[in-house]
Amino acid sequence: MLRIIGKRLLLVIPLLFIISMLSFVIIQLPPGDYVETYILNLRQMGGIPFEDAYHLADQLRERYALDKPLLVQYSIWMRHIVTKGDFGNSFTYDRPVTDILRERVPRTMAITLAGVLLSWLIAVPIGIYSAVHQYSFSDYVFTFLGFVGLSFPAFLFAIVLVFIVFQYTGWAITGIFSSAFEDAPWSLAKFWDMLKNMTIPMIVLSTSGAAALIRILRATLLDELKKQYVITARSKGLREMRLLFKYPVRVAINPLISTIGWLLPAAVGGEIVVSQVLNLPTTGPILLTSVLDQDMYLAGGILFILSSLTLVGTLISDILLVAVDPRIRFG
């Protein structure tokens, strides 16, 4: 057990390095750099003479080491992250990227994880019900809803839900808190307000994951229910509910743990979209603007952190799977 965990952990370190390198290279792909955009804006607004602008650009490039080759830039960036936890400076916000990340990444993580958990909470009972009542009316309804859930792009779902809520209550949902609670200290009322605001993002985030999970759980459970041991247990007089939860459900739930591997990356993407539509102050919207503005340290930092966290999440699910399923541990 410990050996497996150790091996997985060791494998993560090189992967993290590859991720950091990928993030950095991708961020550098667009032609030009931030300084160019910055100078262009300055000249349009302030009308700085060309010579001065040129000089300023050179100074800025030197300060941020933008004139060095890519590999040198990367190693400086990486060295600062590893030694000082410093992700560089954001050009647009004129703040250390680390500060922005510290502020926004926990929110992204909380929303994403809550979304994944909710997918399970929705999917497990429905999946079990659908499998036990195969071809019943409600099974067809759930299957159909599952199809729709998979086909609805997250952003559309969010827009339509906001629209419906607005139409019936006249309340336009935006942000994590209503403006009245924005700066208020934590209280029960503020918490309640947050729950109200987070309902739609949570529904949107968990739906497509839940739809996929229901299909998987239903299929595996149906396979299990046909097996001999179920028939044997039934013929020996075990009560149906006890039989169901004691054996086939336990077997069928195990594969769900490994679904974190793709559920989590998908939820990270969903979170970006939902945050963009509902204006949540998480990493999503700033990733989008920073990528478009070529605010490279910010965009690179977010990309690196999101990918690494997903990787770590997958690792945890791997370890959980090993812990839960002895067949993998000894197989």
Place this chain on the structure above:
Amino acid sequence: MGKATSNVLSLLGLSSHPRAPVKEPKKDLAFASQGQLVWHKFRKHKVAMGSLVVLTLLYIGAIFADFIAPYEKNYRIPDVQFSAPTRVRVYEPGKGFSRPFVFAVKRQLDMTTFTYETVIDRSQKWHLRFFVNTDPYKLLGFIPVSHRLFGVDTGYISLFGTDNLGIDILSQTLYASRISLSVGLVGVAISFVLGVILGGISGYFGGTVDLIIQRIIEFVITLPQLPLWIALSAAVPNRWTGIETFFAITVILSLVGWTSLARVVRGRLISMREEDYVMAARVAGRRDGAIIRLHLLPGFMSYLVVSITLAIPAMILGETTLSFLGVGILPPEVSWGAMLREANDVTLIFNYTWYLTPCIFVIVAVLAYNFIGDGLRDAADPYSR
């Protein structure tokens, strides 16, 4: 006795009812090719067949958009910003039935809500005409035509309303479906080539190559797709033409898509390469490439078709999402996602609900592909009953 059992029996030349004549078509099944068997079984899946029809219509709409759409892609109908959908009528109270027409429409600015309202003027009728004359254009790029399917003699017609610039949403949606619907096909074609080659190598040869390719696939799957897509799409230079951007976006989408196909191919190959007939082919001196192509590929083609069908809607959703976020297809090119980008405003869609029209197209297309994939999955193994 169940229907399935009696089918099997009649296939074997036996019948559950000794005197009942064996139906002819059933007998043909015994000699049918695999393709015919799959099609036979697929046809029984009603939802999938319906989806196939719907999807065919959507593609016809996309291919002949020039002809079907009443207006050109970015044509602004003068002075009709935010027009509500116009209803085609054949009946006028008090006057009875007549040729299809729409009532004339006037737009007024409501001074209390400051939104544009569409007021129907019942005294004036605009008659609907089929095969109206328009500026000449080239259908499919080479057939010179100067007609469109329908239009009105005077005034304008916009079945799904117009946007803030007076662009007919029906026309734009039809033109947009060209990009949105072909992203899936082109993207899957790229993923298919990558997936079959890499998955094939991985599954057929095994060993170290397999290990490396599997690690790469696992790594790619762990990465969160959307942030990567966003970052990569932002790298597509603005000055690229519409078609170049389209291909760039498609390639970006397939960079992730190939992994699942590769997994299917590898899994199938591993289970099949130990079969006796493969060994026989190898002993007979067939080269590896020929074995994969002639003996293994037909065996898992049906599974591949299922995976491909289910990969297409994912690509369509990917493009729609990217364009919606503003890093995919950009104006003047239009795609469903790019059109929906404008709908990201509650008050706007509250006042002008028809902005959501492309969303119906997206959902219908994606659902149809999913249903077809499901039907194919059931039909993929025609020998299982």
